[in-house]
Amino acid sequence: MRMHICPVCERSDRTTRLSAYWRTLPPERRAGAPHLARPSLDDERWAAPLGLLTLGCALLVSEAWLGFVGVAGGGVWLVSLRATVAQTARRRAEWRRKLFCRRCERVFLP
Numbered sequence: 001m002r003m004h005i006c007p008v009c010e011r012s013d014r015t016t017r018l019s020a021y022w023r024t025l026p027p028e029r030r031a032g033a034p035h036l037a038r039p040s041l042d043d044e045r046w047a048a049p050l051g052l053l054t055l056g057c058a059l060l061v062s063e064a065w066l067g068f069v070g071v072a073g074g075g076v077w078l079v080s081l082r083a084t085v086a087q088t089a090r091r092r093a094e095w096r097r098k099l100f101c102r103r104c105e106r107v108f109l110p
């Protein structure tokens with residue numbers, strides 16, 4: 001890997017990928033440095049709207065009205081989640097590019 005120069009101390013001998021540094025941190029240090037953590041995707045958020053969509057599909061057979069409301073509601077919910085997820089994906093991509101200076105404890109982009 002090419003060495004990157006820290007914008008604070010202007011040295012490159014102690015800079016590393018933030019992701020690599022994060023992996024070496026013990027859990028108690030991670031808890032004390034939430035600003036260094038990788039943005040989480042919160043996968044469980046998909047469960048509720050997908051469940052509503054599935055329930056709506058099942059209800060379409062017997063209770064057409066209720067089923068339609070369920071499918072429409074679940075669909076709208078999923079679409080609104082997509083924007084948030086795309087934003088999180090961008091933040092994660094940026095996090096992977098970030099560098100860390102062990103000397104200054106400073107996070108910066110190359």
Ligand SMILES: [Zn+2]
Binds near residue numbers: 009105
């Ligand atoms: Zn530095």
